[in-house]
Amino acid sequence: MIWHKLVTLRGYMLIPIQQLIPSWLTSSIIFPFLISRFSLITVGYFCQYIHKNNNYPENIIVEQGWFFSPHRILDIWGRWDTGWYIDIIQKGYEVKGDIHTISSNIAFFPLYPHIVKYSSFLLPELLRTRENIFLVGVLLSNIMFVFALILLYKLIMLRFNDMNVAERTVLYLLIFPTSFFFSCFYTESAFLLISVGCFYAAHKSAWLVSSILGGLLALCRPLGLLIIIPLIFMYLKSINWQINRIQWKSLYFLLIPMAFFSFLLSVYHLTNNLFAPMEIQQAWDRNFSLPWITLANPSMDLGYITNIDRIFTIAFILLIIISVINLKSITYSIYSFIFLLPPLCTGTLISMSRYVLIIFPVFISMSFLGKKKTIDQFFTIMFLSLQSLLMISWSQFYWVA
Template identity: 25%
Template sequence: MTDERRAGPADLARGRPRAAARLAAAARRVPEPWGFVLAVFVGAKLVLSLVGVLVLAAWDGVPGAPPAAEALMRDQQDAVSSHRWVSLWFAWDSFLYDHLARLPLDRPWPDFGFPLLYPFLARPFAPLLGGHTAWALLLVSNVALVFQLLFAYRLGARLFGGDGPADGRRAVRYLLLLPTAFLFQAALTESLFLCLALAAFWYAERRRWLVVGIVGYFLAMSRSVGFLVVVPLALVLVREHGWRVGPRAWPRLLREGWPLLLVPAGWLTFMAFCRWQAGDWFAYQHTQQTGWGIRLQSPLTVAGSALAGGNSADALRVWLVVAALVVAVVGLRRRADWPYLVYTLVVVLVPLSMGSPVYKSLLRYLLAAFPVALVLARWARRPGLDPWLTAVLALLQGALFAVWLTYWTHLII
């Protein structure tokens, strides 16, 4: 008689705890940040994908779904994948990035509306995925999300330390609880931009300025607002020198912080690409002006017009911006936190100052304000506040996720 046939129910029952113990031991061997980060990433992916498929299935029976304005996008999603848990992560700009990722490089470049880092990163991965550049974009976003969570863990524990790893875990959790944090998993630039921004600040806090400059170079190539992040990064440098900016401090600041010049150099690289391909250093700006009517204006004027216009969606966008700014101003009022307050003001007010259609995507661009999540994580250390804050943010994100998936996509993108 074989061993399998001799094994009785009692032996099998004893085997289950041993297998669980082996799995637990293997999990404990994973370094602390990575084990938690990967578990949260997988958990968020599974929960959001399941909720997304259920929401879309529920809306299939609604008359007129999808509306005519979104029929083309749904066709594009179906072309990416027949599996909804994959295709739901593509919307609007995703298909423009896919277009840029497929454009041949041996002929004049025709499109300058977006910085090129994100679509260009997809190119080397596409052959590994059967030539599917759209899948490669999704891979880039999700790999960036994993590292984004890692840097959020490290930065949260360093800035608001006190509980050690507990602060890092809260920072990761609240970053994923931001109202539109589901977009981190989509084929969009959010996770890549925030991964690079968090990495830049993490290395700045550790005074590794050459690494900061290199990361900042690519940050500036990922989104137009990226080169402005040099300002809060420079404030970290000044803070580390006791806020001394007099003539005697300049030689030391320049000697240590010269790599920060690489941050605006990243955007200059894209401008040079525009000049090389189109003979126009400002082809990006001109494309957005003529194609989408984007022009610089006062953010206060834009916000006031939105509130006075009587449109509830516009009002919701503005009030969420106000809420983010209030959290940042209240939570980052200490001098040591000023670089993060300035960063938040930059990434929130710059999109608001560009008017429509950038203004219409404010709920998307608010995700760049990661210090808001760090402040919420610090506040959540107070007894009794964490579960309530978690519940409110989870419900808000769930509602916005359902809205993004169904009729009102234009509320967010």
């Protein structure tokens, strides 16, 4: 084959294309990504012809048929919280009243909207419209998702050295029922990319890099601050828990809380309340509750959506327990529990089917379970069926997560 040979052109040696683009990158990530996103676009586009419910949340949106773009193929990637992020980009942070009763955009952390904002500066000023900013955000989400899949693949190969497990993990993430959020104007793709990057850097003992990424994660969502727990655990494990071997480089981890509190201080002047971005969650009816009470009797019960969120939550609790055995990694178990437990303490199950997306160790564990053909078939068929259902609901302006 011609690609197996080096070609000389004007004295320059050209690298074979296989060395530029590894086969696993195209076959295990790029092609599955493109196929899955094309399938979602197809579902989202054609479901507009399904009979509409007369009880939509916003009648004006139902009448015009879109939220952020009149182009259906683009608009299906933005709903609900997308509006808050665009509001931050266009107006900055602002408070509209009592933070405990009136929602405002300070509940949403700055990393993702600022990445979109500064990326949109590449456009001429006349083209920085709401719709084009939305387009930039959607493109960035997809780009970050692809890089997250690549990094996750490499992390699995580094940690478990099993190509089949890596490929199935990528596939399960792509076909998971709420996977379409990775392509939406939401923070899921950024959070997944950075959190996987934290672990990859930590496995390489690149503590400065992992701490910087941890700081970015703390600016992505409030729970991002908790990444400091598994990172410190990995560091102590790397020195065999010998306290006398702790080096000054351990101070890098302070970058994570510093980043977190830098945002709190930046919006302090709006409320004179340092923890306003967390307390404002009460405006969405999120109040402290014991996890089992939240599961049994959640507030903001949305019928079938709450039942779906309950099923996902229970399933992930069981899968996390299974992953302790499958992955034989206390660190991954810690990560999984700390990103599942806090939302369960808010009294509501709203968005749990989306929140579990970033718990990547569970997807790795599912991939180990998927070595059995019947289990793999079960995951694949169930995921694809539910993904179609939820994508239709999402595209048609129903609340999903």
